[in-house]
Amino acid sequence: MPLFGCKDWAGEDGPGTAALHYLDGLWEAGTPVDVGLPEDVALFPVSVNKDVSVGVFMLHRPDVLPERWWWIGEGSSSFFPTFVDLLAYVIGPLSSAPREYVD
Template identity: 95%
Template sequence: MDMRQLTGQLMSVRIAEYLAGDPVGLFPTPRLYPPAGPVAVRALEERARQPLEAGYREFLSLTDGLDGFGLMPLFGGKDWAEEDGPGTAALHYLDGLWEAGTPVDVGLPEDVALFPVSVNKDVSAGVFMLHRPDVLPERWWWIGEGSSFFFPTFVDLLAFAIDPLSSAPREYVD
């Protein structure tokens, strides 16, 4: 399935959840944004200090983020443009994870590059892009509410968000 179809399927699922909510509004309003241009994508890659994973780069060419990815947004370049924007809270969450030793507890190397691409409002769950290609086959880590899941590609992450029974991601790095 290509990224356009996968993003559309995710939006369909999230819109159905939103409309089925009692009361409506229990879930965040699903929303796509205009695509990120090449300059915004390069700026995001520089901020991340790692190459953007191919699927995430393709996602950004369709939408510069998404509201309603479960109970949290998927960030685009726009989320890092403001000094006190969502990216700032995400970096605080990442700092807290490092202070608690959580990345090492799940088997990540101490020198892995982690960059937040999604964090919920209460800063208790998030998705991080990983970069340590010589050691890790995965590029994505979804953590929160006592769960820890690793995904090789952004496509795998989105497929899991649409249907958690579609795959069995690793919970720890060996």
């Protein structure tokens, strides 16, 4: 999954647009609330795979959430405090124990 750059947000058919549609689908399905995210949390896509089934989103609610990153897709949901923690988990899943739900 590539990280989005400035060019990914240009045009109506780019990866950024697909990521926003994926995010809209998550909200319509109620997935963010189902995993414990506050209804007013801001979610920003930073990476979505080519078939738009897995995504990484940056979370913004520092007053409520200790985690800043959410990896969702294909039936899994994982929250990480830092992007380094997320990358460490990708490289070696035994390196950390992300939360699946926000309490």
